[in-house]
Amino acid sequence: MDIYDVLLRDFPFLLKGLGVAIVLLAALLVIGFVLGMGICLVQLYGPRSRLVQWPLVLYERIFRGVPIIIMLFIFFYGISGVWDISAFGAAVLAMGLRSAAYQSQIFRSAFQSVPAGQMMAARAMGMSKIMAIRHIVFPQAARHAIGPWTNEFSSEIKETSLAYVIGVVELTRQAHYIITSTQGNVLTVFAVVALLYFILNRTGNSLLYALERKLAVPGFEK
Template identity: 90%
Template sequence: MDIYDVLLRDFPFLLKGLGVAIVLLAALLAIGFVLGMCICLLQLYGPRTRLVQWPLVVYERVFRGIPIIIMLFIFFYGLAGIYDISAFAAAVLAMGLRSAAYQSQIFRSAFQSIPSGQMMASRAMGMSKAKAIRYILFPQAARHAIGPWTNEFSSQIKETSLAYVIGVVELTRQAHYIITSTQGNVLIVFAVVALLYFILNRAGNSALYAFERKLAVPGFEK
């Protein structure tokens, strides 16, 4: 059978693998966003004690300093002896916790770009620290963070392809199945896979850029 006929026949499996990659991406980014924001706020506005700050610094540096493929092996094979965890769940945890370390620094830079006088002015008006963060600082920091956050989005799209090493049947592993069944045709199959990743990346970035423009306040960025 011709390789193009095989690709046409098996293209739904590639789309299924792409769907798994998208779900994995959404899950890890959600974990990264929530945990990363918590780490950022604790680092900037939490207690300045070593008991609070040192674990946050250690967490951020460890998860940013270890290659993601090693983290995948640790979470899947390491946790397997303690808890019966699926390959997908291990990938979500490993990539989500690592993304949180990066996102925490994205949000931290965004909050630090806001003049410190705004917090003092908010407190002087009688607002609590939590309300000042929620209503005054966060809306501004969110606008500043979207640009750098698109880089994290693009990076995580590409890193989801590494989940195949622990058995997640996403786009890359589906491509391997097709290559095995056709006994070759590596270039053509992975060219299709590359095109699918590129389309997903461009679509996501375009949506984020549009969201950034929608939130922009005329003259504010300048």
């Protein structure tokens, strides 16, 4: 059986691995989005007290400053003393919490790019702070955030491939199976895998760019 037959036969397993990678990606991006948005809002509009702000800064510095592979090991082996976490759960948590740290800074810069005068004007019109954020600042910030967010999306797709170190059988690990059971063909197998990652990446980014175009306000900020 030559390598192309093997690839054809095992293609469903590569797709299965891709599926695991996509679910991992979706879960970590959702965690990152919700937590990251929360951190951003508290950093910008929350109480200025150090008791609130310092833990957020500390969290964001730690998760942005430690390599993800170390975080994966810490979450998988470290937490297991307290709670018997699965490899997939550990990967979602470690990568989701780290993505939250990154996304909080993407959102912070997007919110800060909205001129401060708009907030003041909204308040002067009688809007509450929450209403002003919801109706004035957020819609503009969200549009600004999509561009940088495509970066986060692209890099997280590729980082899901690291989850195999703690035993998550995703696309890269499935590729390893083919390489080792056929005793080689590194170039061919990884070329196919690279193509799969590339297609996923391109599709996701195209959708995000389409969203960006759809949300763009004609004649505004051009």
